[in-house]
Amino acid sequence: MKVFAHRGFSGKYPENTMLAYRKAIEAKADGIELDIHESSDGKLVIIHDEKLVRTTGRDGVVSDYTLKELTSTRASHTFDDAYDVTIPSFEEYCDFASKGSFVTNVEIKTNNIWYQDIERKAVEMIRSFGLEDRIIFSSFNWISVMRAKQIAPEIECGFLYCDNKHIHLAGQAREAGIQYIHPDFKLLDDGIVADCREHGIGVNVWTINEESHMRQLIKWDVNAAITNYPDMCLRLLGR
């Protein structure tokens, strides 16, 4: 089982910052999960919420600000502004990833705001750094997933979901040319794991922060656990 650091090593460092990504890789995580949005001037930035307030203390939403404004905005508000870190651009991240060998799960945050052509922009950036074979796209918005797959058939994709309507998703994913499902842990059971195995669909599960959940995933031998605590998961795996 692989270990993906959710928003970087977000259990110990400010989420979705270069510091949290670097620390995840130093801890020997196999991959990093991150969330992309678009600035007012149409550039890709990494942050979880549409609203800036929780992670930066600023008013407004991501698309109110330019790339320059966002990348000079401190992003450690969840840690009482203790770290001198800012919102990363997706370009800065891709440059970092191009120097390593880890996987990146790029979650396209189009579930609330539909950014114009965000999938194509992400693919262009990924291709410009030669990262195609180390990316997994996912989104709660499955039209975004299908658009990414259509634009870049060579890049792996997963259907992300958080409700229980998708019991027979593995067969549909296979038919759609999608490689993974990304369920919330509480929706996964023996039947879904077996169905995915039968259809050749990988399972990447979020957000796994409890030891008992990690142990269950190891037993199921899923493709990846997406966790805020990659160190804990790696320890359980004996790595």
Ligand code: G3P
């Ligand atoms: O991609 C897994 C997980 O990140 C999905 O939920 O809200 O943490 O982006 P969220």
Ligand code: MG
């Ligand atoms: Mg996410």
